[in-house]
Every structure is written in structure tokens, then in C-alpha cells.
Amino acid sequence: GDSVTQMEGPVTLSEEAFLTINCTYTATGYPSLFWYVQYPGEGLQLLLKATKADDKGSNKGFEATYRKETTSFHLEKGSVQVSDSAVYFCALSTSAGGTSYGKLTFGQGTILTVHP
Amino acid sequence: EPEVTQTPSHQVTQMGQEVILRCVPISNHLYFYWYRQILGQKVEFLVSFYNNEISEKSEIFDDQFSVERPDGSNFTLKIRSTKLEDSAMYFCASNYLAKNIQYFGAGTRLSVL
DSSP, rough: OOOOOOOOSOOEEETTOOEOOOOOOOSSSEEEEEEEEEEETOOOEEEEEEEEETEEETTTTTTEOBTTTTTHHHHHHOOOOEEEEEEEEEEEEEETTTTTTTTTTTOOOOEEEEEE | OOOOOOOSSSSEEEOOOOOEEEOOOOOTEEEEEEEEOOSOOEEEEEEEEEEEEEEEEEEOOOOTTTEEEESSSSSEESSSSSSGGGGGGEEEEEEEEETOEEEEEEEEEEEEO
């Protein structure tokens, strides 16, 4: 079945440091890939997505590139802020035309803490 | 911006009791989902729902669980006889598949005592 593996956390950085959170996946078919973010006490919010190989999703300074050859979708940000402290989830879904009706399969989440 | 609304935010119940978790999806969305997140663990898919029937369910979604959309706006998850291990955060999501993006509610924290 489908699965997503994220780098172990938690990750602690100083403000303005470079962030990478690794994500690799296993999927049948051709999945769409997502990063969701969960701020303390809130639900999951879509951060960015990519739907085909070599697509780059980006939002709020975060980027991730869909790498089919390495089955990866690593999240990066050049300069993190204290407000980026949250839990980050990598996820995939199969196409809407498939039988899974787009259910999301999540990684285990990575806790990011950014200190001033 | 439209959002998915879940109520209550926190539900406390005794083991063996029935609970109903409520969700109001975004109005023009067609697919609906429940997920759960046990404290410190992954977010896990429970069930998807389309055209008034279950599209897919996980092995977690056993006979103790049911879903329905009783009035065309609410989407509910019922747990018939709660167990301690049902304690988790339950998230509702909805999806307008043309964009294949799921929008999540803030969740209901279920505590089974």
C-alpha cells in the first residue's frame, strides 16, 4: 500500500536558519504530493502541493519539488521565522479518478521549533 | 474564505457510551472524509464518503463506527460504544475534486474515560 516516510523530529532551529524536512514516499500509480502544517491548537492547513514530476510547490517561502526518480518531496525554506514553529506533515493522494477518492496518506509529522 | 467547521471542539465521554462528532463541510464540496490522530502519532484515514455512501474505509473503521450526511449539510461520525483507545483528535475534511485539495476542520478532541 501507499506510505510516506518523514525525517525524524523534532527539529530545532534558530531564526533565519535554513530548513529541510525530508519526505519520501511509496505509492501505486501516480500520486499528488502535499505538505500540510498544523499550528498549535489548530487543524491541518495545506501549505503546498505538486501534482506531477518536477513540479515545484511553493507558499510562504516554503518550497518542495516532486522528484519521481527519488520518490521524494523534501520541504525547504531559506530563512525560518519563529512563527513557522508547527508540525509539518508530508502526504500523498492518488488521482481523483482512482478508487481511493483522494484519501490522504500522511507521514508521521515533524515538529519544528524556531527560537529567536 | 470558506472553512470546514467541527463541533464540539472537545468531547469527554465514558467508555461504552455513544458519541456523535459533527462537521459542516464547505458547501460546494462533494467528497467528505474523517481522519483521526492519536496523540503523538500519524494522522490516519478512517473513511471517505461520496454521493451519500461510503467510498472507502480503513481497517480502523469497524462496525462501531458509522457516518452519515443527514440533511445535506452536516456530516457526522458516530462511535457506538467508545473504547479508551478511541481517544484521539478527529478531523473532518472535504474536497472539491477538481482541485484535489482537502480542507480540514480544526478537529474534535475525544477523550474516553
